Amino acid sequence: MSNGATFLQGKFPIPDDRRGLLTQLATGLDREQLLWLSGYFAGIAASTPSGAPSVAGHVLGAPVALPQAAAPAAPLLTILSASHTGNGRKVSEKLAAAVQAAGVSARVVKAGDYQPREIAKEKLLYVVISTHGDGDPPDEARAFYEFLGTKRAPPLPELQYAVLSLGDSSYPKFCEAGRVVDERLAKLGAKRLLPRVDCDVDFEKLAKTWADDALARVREIAPKSAGAAPVAAAAPAQPVHAELTRAQPATAEVLANQRIVGRGALREVRHVELSFPGLGNLYKPGDALGIVHRNPESAIDAVLKAARLDAAAQVSLDGRTHTLHEWLRDERELTRIARPLLVAVQDRSKADLSALLDTRNPQALSKFTATAQVSDVLARYPAEWTAEALVAALRPVTGRVYSIASSPAAVGDEAHLTVAVVGSDTDRRLLAGAASAFVVGMPVDSQVNVWIERNDRFRVPADPSRDIIMIGPGTGVAPFRGFLQEREATGATGRNWLFYGGRSLYHDFLYQLEWQQALKRNSLHRVDVAFSRDQSEKIYVQHRIRQAARDLYAWLSNGAYLYVCGDASAMAPDVHAALLEVVKEQGNLDADDAQAWVSDLTTDGRYLRDVY
């Protein structure tokens, strides 16, 4: 929106002597503040008779009560949206709009804004929840998720509910968070209105069917209870993503792409700089940038060979026609194996893949996919394929995103990334990653299509005087480079403490020189490092956290924010366990109280994780 000064120009019914005040009031406010103000004035207008002057705040110096809007009737339906990358949020908002259009009151609440105890008052609850990390709920839903599993969770015999679960079947713990919430609610005595639906990455169709059923159930229930409640005004939908998406990306120029680790590093890591005019207005530190990659030719060739198909075959699907080569290069996953592919392979080859497909033993699938890609599956279980059948069996490509390692306040229209090259490991046989291999092959001055994935929960504190503690081993350090640039450029007065971990100080201390210079400038106040291979015993960041227990607890007790970024499967749980120990020991608390202390930290928005 334009600033206050320009939008107030022109002819309108405010006396001249008030215009300056209005301009002063509106200038510099953000969108939420302006919306609040518009609601505030609307409230005063509602209680002011036409033609009479308003009474707002004070009369002749004496305080008066501001006009209060009548308390709205509680909406019949609460849709709890527990989302990290916004897919579930969109489903929730669409469902709420459909319910409201049917004349039934509904609200969408983000899990991070929901007090878990509120659940005792709900009558009808739909939960739309995705799974992240290693089978975890989205961060915003952690307090709710944990609460449901504790003794503090109330019995819920009056509650009717349904769960839509979003996930990705290439992860061993497919849709775990949705399953757990569904089961916990049932265990608390709530009545399941609909069977839970578990959606894979192409969630739209299944989610729509679930939402249609969910709406039908609301229609049945509404007249019998609070269905006559007025239609609640839909909250203005906040755009979840910036304008750019994977389907509608922008073209960026590659300014730099260089290896930033020594030869003895665990894996190759690249520092990448991208730019296009206006990029700096589209992201904030904490956001990630997606790169539209193409699958490696080697992976495409291997799939064509294993399926014995011709690259030039024309394939039409969902109204689009490309050659098989183009489908495999741009549109389909060739490196991450998902269950639907295994089902299709089983059907065609008549091989028995039931052990891999057994959802009660997800480890079998994860062990298999650690050393197999699509071509391996096709080669191991030979079958007759047509080009159409193969394209239909492979799932649509999923976007890869990278934490942005810069701040526009420091680098303007550039975005920097820190990309580990999957498959470059020196001591493990890991398969080449599709996107990270593509990144390695992006020469300086070439162009690449990108989009921004916003993460409004992972931000530097709004209050610049707060201290921050950043735990980011390996590429997990990327967003903290952006945080530090931002805090320095904006003159934040709070202290900055970094925990970094890698294999060896000599080979893979990412951005070492920058941290040292920041320490000298006094814009970084403390760095604790853990290099696992520099001594006989393995030392990781969680060990350093325990060693720094006293200071860490003092910083947190003093209002510091704690951020964790990087590996979801081992690092984040280990760091969490170390944090619980620190709080227990330093706060003299028992395990339950330490857990509650850390949960409060999360609820306050001061324990923030971005793990992958």
Ligand SMILES: Cc1cc2nc3c(=O)[nH]c(=O)nc-3n(C[C@H](O)[C@H](O)[C@H](O)COP(=O)(O)OP(=O)(O)OC[C@H]3O[C@@H](n4cnc5c(N)ncnc54)[C@H](O)[C@@H]3O)c2cc1C
């Ligand atoms: C919010 C977010 C931020 C991220 N930020 C960064 C970042 O700053 N830097 C960065 O390098 N990455 C980051 N990632 C990870 C990145 O998006 C990709 O997942 C990663 O680059 C692997 O993609 P790929 O296409 O190269 O490999 P894929 O083609 O997806 O994987 C190839 C094979 O390797 C295996 N594999 C994939 N990843 C790993 C792994 N990490 N460890 C072991 N095996 C693996 C898979 O099982 C597969 O068989 C982030 C992810 C998210 C969600």
Ligand SMILES: Cc1cc2nc3c(=O)[nH]c(=O)nc-3n(C[C@H](O)[C@H](O)[C@H](O)COP(=O)(O)O)c2cc1C
């Ligand atoms: C870092 C990361 C980890 C994920 N881990 C899992 C997982 O363990 N299990 C699963 O089923 N899906 C997993 N997913 C897939 C997401 O649940 C899926 O993309 C979903 O559509 C996201 O919905 P949201 O945008 O509402 O958060 C993961 C996605 C990301 C980016």
